[in-house]
Amino acid sequence: MTFKIVTEARPNTFAFETEALVKPSGFREYDARWWFGHPGSPQPPELNLVGVQALGMGLGTLIRRLGVGPGIVTGHDFRSYSLSIKLALVSGLMAAGAKVRDIGLALSPMAYFAQFALDVPSVAMVTASHNENGWTGVKMGAQRPLTFGPEEMASLRDIVLGGDFDLADGGSYEFVPDFRAAYMDDLVSGERISRKLKVVAACGNGTAGAFAPEVLKRIGCEVVPLDVELDHTFPRYNPNPEDMAMLHAIRDKVLETGADIGLGFDGDGDRCGVVDNEGHEIFADKVGVMLARDISGEHPGSAFVVDVKSTGLFNTDDVLRRNGARTDYWKTGHSYIKRRVAELGAIAGFEKSGHFFFNPPIGRGYDDGLVTAIAICRMLDRNPGKSMADLYRDLPLTYGSPTMSPHCDDDKKYGVVERVVADFRTLRERGEVFAGQKIVDLVTVNGVRVVAQDGTWGLVRASSNKPELVVVVESPVSAERRQQMFEGLDTVLRRSPEVGPYNQTF
Numbered sequence: 001m002t003f004k005i006v007t008e009a010r011p012n013t014f015a016f017e018t019e020a021l022v023k024p025s026g027f028r029e030y031d032a033r034w035w036f037g038h039p040g041s042p043q044p045p046e047l048n049l050v051g052v053q054a055l056g057m058g059l060g061t062l063i064r065r066l067g068v069g070p071g072i073v074t075g076h077d078f079r080s081y082s083l084s085i086k087l088a089l090v091s092g093l094m095a096a097g098a099k100v101r102d103i104g105l106a107l108s109p110m111a112y113f114a115q116f117a118l119d120v121p122s123v124a125m126v127t128a129s130h131n132e133n134g135w136t137g138v139k140m141g142a143q144r145p146l147t148f149g150p151e152e153m154a155s156l157r158d159i160v161l162g163g164d165f166d167l168a169d170g171g172s173y174e175f176v177p178d179f180r181a182a183y184m185d186d187l188v189s190g191e192r193i194s195r196k197l198k199v200v201a202a203c204g205n206g207t208a209g210a211f212a213p214e215v216l217k218r219i220g221c222e223v224v225p226l227d228v229e230l231d232h233t234f235p236r237y238n239p240n241p242e243d244m245a246m247l248h249a250i251r252d253k254v255l256e257t258g259a260d261i262g263l264g265f266d267g268d269g270d271r272c273g274v275v276d277n278e279g280h281e282i283f284a285d286k287v288g289v290m291l292a293r294d295i296s297g298e299h300p301g302s303a304f305v306v307d308v309k310s311t312g313l314f315n316t317d318d319v320l321r322r323n324g325a326r327t328d329y330w331k332t333g334h335s336y337i338k339r340r341v342a343e344l345g346a347i348a349g350f351e352k353s354g355h356f357f358f359n360p361p362i363g364r365g366y367d368d369g370l371v372t373a374i375a376i377c378r379m380l381d382r383n384p385g386k387s388m389a390d391l392y393r394d395l396p397l398t399y400g401s402p403t404m405s406p407h408c409d410d411d412k413k414y415g416v417v418e419r420v421v422a423d424f425r426t427l428r429e430r431g432e433v434f435a436g437q438k439i440v441d442l443v444t445v446n447g448v449r450v451v452a453q454d455g456t457w458g459l460v461r462a463s464s465n466k467p468e469l470v471v472v473v474e475s476p477v478s479a480e481r482r483q484q485m486f487e488g489l490d491t492v493l494r495r496s497p498e499v500g501p502y503n504q505t506f
Helices: 014-018 049-065 082-095 108-117 150-161 179-188 212-218 244-257 284-298 318-322 334-344 369-381 388-393 410-429 479-493
Strands: 032-035 071-076 099-105 122-126 135-141 172-175 198-202 222-226 261-265 272-276 303-307 326-330 348-350 356-358 437-443 448-452 457-462 469-475
Touching: 049 071, 049 082, 049 122, 049 135, 049 150, 071 082, 071 108, 082 099, 082 122, 082 135, 082 172, 099 108, 099 179, 108 122, 108 135, 108 179, 108 369, 179 212, 179 369, 198 212, 198 244, 212 222, 212 261, 212 369, 222 244, 244 261, 244 272, 261 369, 272 284, 272 369, 272 388, 284 303, 284 318, 284 348, 284 356, 284 369, 284 388, 303 334, 326 334, 334 348, 334 356, 356 369, 369 388, 410 437, 410 448, 410 457, 410 469, 410 479, 448 479, 457 479, 469 479
Parallel strands: 071 099, 071 122, 099 172, 198 222, 198 261, 303 326, 303 348
Antiparallel strands: 032 135, 122 135, 261 272, 348 356, 437 448, 448 457, 457 469
16 A cells, blocks of 8 residues: 655545645644644645555554554544544554554543553554644554654654555454443542542533543542533633633633532543632642642652743742652653653653643553542542642742743744744843843753743743744742733744734733
């Protein structure tokens, strides 16, 4: 089986049905994302089903070359086109000799769990996560619990775009029935809580609606469902617990029902967002500090990994210091943090986006929004005299922003970030004042995190899965200093005309 690999093709043509459309930019740093399109969309597709077959052949080729056995788990999220994409992927995998175990409609962490439960080395989960309808993608790995990083993604890209496939006999397909039940049974095993908690479970009409309410009920929570009906049109908002639209909806339901906490899950269930009992939308990095306090109290001397978008409290919080906790700031991205957690033997890793990673005894090292939700409920259970708002108030006050994402084309965003990094290095070398103060530190493991003398900081990096930049600011001093830092970053960004408007500000 061979295809002509193309980077452009128009729908409703002979070529579109016979040639493999695969846009190179879809191979991201740690997973794959393409605009697949939908009827009436003016944006041309970046991938077609023949291209998905080629992707499957490429992935089957890569895992063989990595010396991994032929077994691979597949699953798909709840979008109108995800099943057809998965079946096209499966046909390509089988052509390359892969032995496919299909768990059906699934969350991404359910697919990662299947690697352990079914003793299968590799995974290919068809999902666009929280991206808008019309997007698709695949999260892949060949070394549980890790997922691909830049090196594997670059190899996969070269194999697919070069048509460099190793096709082989012996491919097979097996559907695994009722795996949802096995996954949920594992989640709730030994996790019953004694404190009665009323929990808003918000799923944005995404795949998590088929899982989260039942799991929370089974650990002893009273569940208030919010947008849990599966609806791939996402009628209210995208299932993204980092977006303010979803957080505001959770807040409103918490206040309406008098719930103890609101928990929001993204489209493929690997992230969790939090709203406290007073309606405060707690950004995930602050939730991470709260969990790190709780975990390091149970396990003194614990190591944690956090991404560069996260609050500076991980380095300065007195409770973490007393518990002997150590924190490493690392590159944003579920694959990067997951790998770093494994490398350092950290007990947990936290991303501001809401990806949380727990090693034993809490989890298996991969990101699972439901494991995170259970950990949060357990934290409340261990603090019976305190509400979620009380635990939040116990943290030192900082003034943070949501994650802001100005548009920037995929083929331009990394160049823009390189120029921004160079500008800040020059400013620091010259000892010049930026946003009212001198720069005391530049963290450049992933874009640039600019730190001022008073601890106020700002981050600019390129998004790994969308045509956007990522901007975050925080100040331990005041909202005014936060605003100064944001305006300073924005002034530097506006030197590049490729940078578009923000999706949201604060």
